[in-house]
Amino acid sequence: MPTSDLLYLSHADVENVSLDMATIIKLLEQAFMEKGNGRVEMPPKPGIHTMPDAFIHAMPAYIPSMKSAGIKWVSGYPENFKRGLPYINGLLILNDSETGVPYAVMDCAWVTAYRTGAASALAAKYLARPESASVGILACGVQGRTNLEALSCLFKIKKVYAYDVLPDVQAVYVRDMSKQLGLEVVGVKEPKLAVAQADLVVTSGPILKHPTPTIGKDWLQPGAFASAVDFDSYFTEAALAQMDRISTDDHAQFQYYRSAGYFQQTPDPYADLGELVAGKKPGRQSPTERTLAINLGLALDDMAVAPTIFRMAKEKGLGTPLAL
Numbered sequence: 540m541p542t543s544d545l546l547y548l549s550h551a552d553v554e555n556v557s558l559d560m561a562t563i564i565k566l567l568e569q570a571f572m573e574k575g576n577g578r579v580e581m582p583p584k585p586g587i588h589t590m591p592d593a594f595i596h597a598m599p600a601y602i603p604s605m606k607s608a609g610i611k612w613v614s615g616y617p618e619n620f621k622r623g624l625p626y627i628n629g630l631l632i633l634n635d636s637e638t639g640v641p642y643a644v645m646d647c648a649w650v651t652a653y654r655t656g657a658a659s660a661l662a663a664k665y666l667a668r669p670e671s672a673s674v675g676i677l678a679c680g681v682q683g684r685t686n687l688e689a690l691s692c693l694f695k696i697k698k699v700y701a702y703d704v705l706p707d708v709q710a711v712y713v714r715d716m717s718k719q720l721g722l723e724v725v726g727v728k729e730p731k732l733a734v735a736q737a738d739l740v741v742t743s744g745p746i747l748k749h750p751t752p753t754i755g756k757d758w759l760q761p762g763a764f765a766s767a768v769d770f771d772s773y774f775t776e777a778a779l780a781q782m783d784r785i786s787t788d789d790h791a792q793f794q795y796y797r798s799a800g801y802f803q804q805t806p807d808p809y810a811d812l813g814e815l816v817a818g819k820k821p822g823r824q825s826p827t828e829r830t831l832a833i834n835l836g837l838a839l840d841d842m843a844v845a846p847t848i849f850r851m852a853k854e855k856g857l858g859t860p861l862a863l
């Protein structure tokens with residue numbers, strides 16, 4: 540029997556590919572166009588739950604036009620920081636779409652971090668005011684970083700207000716992101732100071748089934764856009780009720796999470812990101828609307844990006860070939 544090799548890409552290998560954020564946003568836009576036109580196979584993700592508020596999810600998707608088929612096996616553990624471990628960990632497998640044979644296994648933390656930021660920016664392209672110039676970041680972790688980077692690809696950002704419950708983490712974020720993006724980034728002492736002054740808001744704290752939400756009514760200004768990367772953990776019912784438009788990335792997965800106990804106070808999204816990109820649902824309709832994107836994170840996002848990572852890694856001679 541003929542055997543084949545697969546390429547193993549460690550976290551460092553994936554990082555060293557240095558795929559740029561602007562390209563990641565374009566790849567996601569292409570994938571969501573396919574989804575909006577019903578040309579993607581992506582069953583809702585099943586998961587196991589070994590600890591409260593923790594998950595390990597299986598996320599398969601097939602995007603025929605991108606010849607991308609595979610699965611991500613990803614965990615999210617809110618208490619991991621106490622052990623010096625990342626919140627998000629996991630592996631991603633790519634399969635040949637004509638034979639089913641796996642041809643790559645890669646660490647998925649980098650792809651998850653970058654594609655989630657890109658999905659926020661893509662939603663903002665349709666739901667934020669184009670002249671948005673200030674950003675509020677609530678939680679200065681991995682997502683706080685990649686979401687800001689992605690937003691700065693599509694918007695001329697002038698000022699960033701950053702908040703984290705841990706002042707040291709916030710201070711390092713302010714230093715790093717000012718330098719990395721050449722933006723004015725200031726730390727704020729309370730979440731309200733980040734939300735009320737921003738055109739674009741990202742919440743990226745822990746996802747909790749029974750959260751104690753912080754963002755109150757009238758904090759988000761008329762005309763502002765928010766991306767809740769951490770589900771509805773940060774928004775009070777009153778703040779959610781004020782939203783003129785709430786989008787998600789997939790209706791079926793949103794309803795699945797609702798049935799699992801999340802989003803009990805959140806109105807049903809009017810559109811998903813595929814419908815927005817494919818022009819099947821309108822985006823923002825006036826400069827005063829408050830808009831909110833709740834991207835749950837889809838296998839589609841990962842499968843939009845991973846084949847390009849693989850191809851570039853091959854070109855750069857990165858990774859370790861393994862016998863299957």
Ligand SMILES: NC(=O)c1ccc[n+]([C@@H]2O[C@H](COP(=O)([O-])OP(=O)(O)OC[C@H]3O[C@@H](n4cnc5c(N)ncnc54)[C@H](O)[C@@H]3O)[C@@H](O)[C@H]2O)c1
Binds near residue numbers: 651677702744835837
């Ligand atoms: N929707 C998606 O597609 C998607 C994808 C990846 C991660 N996530 C979620 O994004 C969140 C962040 O992930 P990450 O990898 O950046 O984790 P991370 O551990 O790197 O960052 C989390 C940050 O939140 C801070 N924090 C905790 N509670 C806070 C609060 N109440 N207010 C402000 N800051 C607070 C922590 O100090 C930490 O800096 C997680 O909930 C994760 O599940 C969502």
